[in-house]
Amino acid sequence: xxxxxxxxxxxxxxxxxxxxxxxxxxxxxxxxxxxxxxxxxxxxxxxxxxxxxxxxxxxxxxxxxxxxxxxxxxxxxxxxxxxxxxxxxxxxxxxxxxxxxxxxxxxxxxxxxxxxxxxxxxxxxxxxxxxxxxxxxxxxxxxxxxxxxxxxxxxxxxxxxxxxxxxxxxxxxxxxxxxxxxxxxxxxxxxxxxxxxxxxxxxxxxxxxxxxxxxxxxxxxxxxxxxxxxxxxxxxxxxxxx
Numbered sequence: 121x122x123x124x125x126x127x128x129x130x131x132x133x134x135x136x137x138x139x140x141x142x143x144x145x146x147x148x149x150x151x152x153x154x155x156x157x158x159x160x161x162x163x164x165x166x167x168x169x170x171x172x173x174x175x176x177x178x179x180x181x182x183x184x185x186x187x188x189x190x191x192x193x194x195x196x197x198x199x200x201x202x203x204x205x206x207x208x209x210x211x212x213x214x215x216x217x218x219x220x221x222x223x224x225x226x227x228x229x230x231x232x233x234x235x236x237x238x239x240x241x242x243x244x245x246x247x248x249x250x251x252x253x254x255x256x257x258x259x260x261x262x263x264x265x266x267x268x269x270x271x272x273x274x275x276x277x278x279x280x281x282x283x284x285x286x287x288x289x290x291x292x293x294x295x296x297x298x299x300x301x302x303x304x305x306x307x308x309x310x311x312x313x314x315x316x317x318x319x320x321x322x323x324x325x326x327x328x329x330x331x332x333x334x335x336x337x338x339x340x341x342x343x344x345x346x347x348x349x350x351x352x353x354x355x356x357x358x359x360x361x362x
Contacts, residue, residue, distance in 0.1 A: 125161045128327070129193075131192060131194070132192040134155070134156070135178055136151055137149060138190065152178050162324070162325055165325075165328070167329075167341060169344070176329040183327070184218055185213075215290070217295035221299050221303075223280065225279060227270070230269060231269050231274070232267040234282060235286055238289055239253065261285045261315060276304055277308035280300060296326075297316075297329070299330060302330075343356045
């Protein structure tokens, strides 16, 4: 049977800030976004843009079940976000790649063991397979000669590449990145974007929140604007060419 190429499907979704005590919105829950409809397919690059507090990070958190979906229909990599149990969330996250703003690297372990420990924790057992996969992702992100460096010995761009390598270990169909270039200089940010473009050619979709419209101009892709509690797809490329 052919695999469904849709990795994100949201239909008539509303997202709330909630305490998580109920599977439906309560009167004191704060509405963050409403009427959210979004479909993302394998290999697509999608930008989330909008002001701070417009809901970009909250929607990303909904996609990896950090924020509970209470209203509407939503699925990520085939998993129903309305029906997912707390015990099933680790299974969902193992099928995603997540790149946080803060790198969350293990400072007392070198590059290799930052990846090795994640693989062990997510069920990899064969040492040969583990080492082969680590070699693959480090080569992909351009850190194949840094395996035994400590995180503090890496530049900011190299640390971000390590975070991306970690996110790719389990061959995710979807990578979620929250402001991945926010703390990087323009040259380093450009390298991260070229890496993301290469990742999408391998079939992995990427959803990336950003404030950097210059990057979008250089690497155009679908762009979703967050404003006044709604989302809408916009054609930034057209506005750049005017």
